[in-house]
Amino acid sequence: MTTDIEALDAYSRVVVSVAEKLGPSVANLRVSRRGTGSGVVITPDGFMLTNAHVIGKGRRVRASFTDGSDLQASVVGIDPLSDLGLLRLDAPAAPAAELGDAAKLRVGQLVVAIGNPHGYAGSVTAGVVSALGRSLPARDRTATRMIDDVIQTDAALNPGNSGGPLLDTSGRVVGVNTAIIAGAQGICFATSIDTARSVVTELLRHGRVRRASLGIAAQNASLPRRYVHFFNLSADSAVRVMEVTPDGPAARAGIEQGDLLVELDGTPCLSIDHLHRQLSLDRIDVPTTAAVLRRDRRIELTLRPVELG
Numbered sequence: 588m589t590t591d592i593e594a595l596d597a598y599s600r601v602v603v604s605v606a607e608k609l610g611p612s613v614a615n616l617r618v619s620r621r622g623t624g625s626g627v628v629i630t631p632d633g634f635m636l637t638n639a640h641v642i643g644k645g646r647r648v649r650a651s652f653t654d655g656s657d658l659q660a661s662v663v664g665i666d667p668l669s670d671l672g673l674l675r676l677d678a679p680a681a682p683a684a685e686l687g688d689a690a691k692l693r694v695g696q697l698v699v700a701i702g703n704p705h706g707y708a709g710s711v712t713a714g715v716v717s718a719l720g721r722s723l724p725a726r727d728r729t730a731t732r733m734i735d736d737v738i739q740t741d742a743a744l745n746p747g748n749s750g751g752p753l754l755d756t757s758g759r760v761v762g763v764n765t766a767i768i769a770g771a772q773g774i775c776f777a778t779s780i781d782t783a784r785s786v787v788t789e790l791l792r793h794g795r796v797r798r799a800s801l802g803i804a805a806q807n808a809s810l811p812r813r814y815v816h817f818f819n820l821s822a823d824s825a826v827r828v829m830e831v832t833p834d835g836p837a838a839r840a841g842i843e844q845g846d847l848l849v850e851l852d853g854t855p856c857l858s859i860d861h862l863h864r865q866l867s868l869d870r871i872d873v874p875t876t877a878a879v880l881r882r883d884r885r886i887e888l889t890l891r892p893v894e895l896g
Contacts, residue, residue: 598697598713601756605699606711608758612684613751614650615703616660616674618642625702625751626650626660626674627760629787631683633676636783637750638765639665640726642672653709656680664790668725668798669734670765671783672750673790684752687759689738689779692716700742700764700777702751714742714773722860723766723776733860736782738762741773753777789868799866799892801842801877802835803828807858808847818849818885825849825880826856840890842879849885850878866892 612628616637624641628634635650642648648660658676665672692698696716704710718739725734740753744767753762762777789796808827815823826848831838842848848856852875856862870892878887 601697602699602711602713605754605756605758606701609684609699609701609752609754609760610653610709610711612681613701613703613709614652614681615706615708616641616750617649617651618645619647623703623706623747624749625747625764627701627750627752627763628676628681628683629686629760631679633660633679633681634663634787635660635674635676636752636760636763636787637672637674638763639667639670639672640765641750642674648674650674650676651708652681654681664794664796666786666790666796668796669778669782669786670726671763671778671786673787684754685757685759686780686784687755687757687761689736689761689781692719692738692755692761694718697756698738698740698742698761699754699756700740700744700748700751700775701754702744702748702764704745704747706747710748712743714740717741717774721776733863734765734778734782735860735864736779737765738777738779740775740777742775743773744775797868797871798895799868799870800836800895801866801890801892802832802837803842803848804830804832805848805859805862810847814880818880820849820855822855822857824857826859826862828879836890836892837877840877840888841886842877842888842890843881846879846881846886848877848879850876852876853878 616624626635626637651657660674663673721737722733752760766776805826828846
């Protein structure tokens, strides 16, 4: 039978191994007019992942590493709707971290966070995956979108940890630490590395992340049971159209304020969050069938989503 000391030693060996392997890849970021945060090198030529809110509108970023090197980094792009940002060091100076697979994470799995809380460089904390598939409101207050596929962990995070890596026991990056809940104990969040991969690709190609838009403002709606039975719907929730952008895709298709959007190309629209997931890059300028309920009628309209501006 494993003793408490042996179990502790095994735990310690994992955390120490991850810290020693990844510590040199994590930077303390100092951003002009913003303060500090963390970042992690993800390619041999010096590209770094961090949070969009760490960079903000800053263009001058300094990155310092545990070996004492201090380098200028340029901003490749930010995506406030996923709270991710991409930097590139002026000269490669640190080993690149290996990216993992967040889809393989399990609740209860040990994870390690490395960052610079309150400026204490190279701080290491550990905990477990508390939950998977969370959604958080985007920090862009002008948007109604959510950050999807968020990892919840009890690894202790503090201001300054933002942008640092969340790591599995093999030292692979499975998330980018993004948020804490003020006043809560052990409730912290990281954007999944699977989301980060697609964001990085878009930032490298376009300097921004392209998304589709219907040209509406909406809110979640619960459907009366009689609606569900009468229209033979698969769920009792939908998206209520609260505002239609003039000359936008929805307006041109004939969608009206008050319509209940129940399906997009045959897939149920259960909530605003669900709708945003459906409005991926590949829907831009592609004919799409929207099914709406208008009073006692079900109407199907064809529209072409545009790029979110």
